Amino acid sequence: MSATAKKKALMPQDIRARKGGVPIVSLTAYTTPMAQMMDAHCDFVLVGDSVGMVLHGLPSTLGVTMDMMILHGQAVARGLSRAMMVIDMPFGSYEQSPQQGFANAARLMAETGAGAVKLEGGRHMADTIAFLVARGIPVMAHIGLTPQSINTLGGYTVQGRDAGAQAVTEDAKAVAQAGAFAVVLEKVPEKLADVITAQVDIPTIGIGASAGCDGQILVVDDMLGLFTAFKAKFVKRYADLGDAAEAAIAQYAKEVRARSFPAAEHVFANTSPAQKDRK
Numbered sequence: 622m623s624a625t626a627k628k629k630a631l632m633p634q635d636i637r638a639r640k641g642g643v644p645i646v647s648l649t650a651y652t653t654p655m656a657q658m659m660d661a662h663c664d665f666v667l668v669g670d671s672v673g674m675v676l677h678g679l680p681s682t683l684g685v686t687m688d689m690m691i692l693h694g695q696a697v698a699r700g701l702s703r704a705m706m707v708i709d710m711p712f713g714s715y716e717q718s719p720q721q722g723f724a725n726a727a728r729l730m731a732e733t734g735a736g737a738v739k740l741e742g743g744r745h746m747a748d749t750i751a752f753l754v755a756r757g758i759p760v761m762a763h764i765g766l767t768p769q770s771i772n773t774l775g776g777y778t779v780q781g782r783d784a785g786a787q788a789v790t791e792d793a794k795a796v797a798q799a800g801a802f803a804v805v806l807e808k809v810p811e812k813l814a815d816v817i818t819a820q821v822d823i824p825t826i827g828i829g830a831s832a833g834c835d836g837q838i839l840v841v842d843d844m845l846g847l848f849t850a851f852k853a854k855f856v857k858r859y860a861d862l863g864d865a866a867e868a869a870i871a872q873y874a875k876e877v878r879a880r881s882f883p884a885a886e887h888v889f890a891n892t893s894p895a896q897k898d899r900k
């Protein structure tokens with residue numbers, strides 16, 4: 622590859638083609654450094670509206686705005702060259718009508734360079750999904766537990782248990798039929814996730830679903846132990862970076878109070894050093 626050639630980013634078609642193949646790997650990201658760390662390892666990176674809770678301290682995703690999504694989307698885009706970027710449509714930016722959805726999805730794509738948008742909802746969002754796809758906007762659907770609807774769902778509860786299984790299955794079929802290139806299944810029973818994965822021809826991306834899904838996603842701050850306000854059962858902690866960061870901050874505070882930081886190697890002499898020591 623020449624020094625100037627840029628690696629081609631994955632596209633929705635590449636993700637779609639992974640149905641039934643090697644599992645699709647994805648995480649959320651909100652900043653450039655995190656996106657850079659993920660680029661070689663993830664197939665797509667989601668700029669999730671979870672940013673409101675994990676970075677901005679909001680109590681739910683409902684307060685997230687288009688401007689917040691665009692700012693974080695632009696930051697993530699700067700860190701990716703291979704992985705596809707998918708960006709969440711925030712609450713209130715698409716539910717009113719397909720036209721409203723198109724205007725805001727087009728703005729998200731144009732201002733961030735995302736390869737696709739994600740929106741929450743099954744059968745009732747099928748018309749909007751079809752409208753967007755027909756106008757050049759690839760859509761990832763999100764069904765099961767849809768956090769933007771916690772007030773009507775009654776909380777962050779498992780969706781699709783017992784008689785509820787049929788509704789979630791119909792949602793999956795409706796979004797696939799409408800042209801979504803993949804569907805996130807959040808917090809649905811394992812067996813139901815397996816049945817849906819077998820019944821729809823687009824990849825299922827599980828979060829609190831099943832290892833049998835076509836791919837998995839987690840919120841990065843959850844899996845790194847950076848967001849510790851609560852931990853859902855489906856989160857596996859791969860690191861405890863929050864604890865490590867707090868220990869480092871405590872050590873810094875101790876050293877500042879003891880005047881042991883800065884030490885000799887962190888301060889500057891009066892006389893000019895030799896060229897090699899100038900930093």
Ligand code: KIV
Pocket residue numbers: 649667668669670671672709763805828838839840
């Ligand atoms: O916003 C988000 O992080 C998400 C994932 C949980 C799928 O939608």
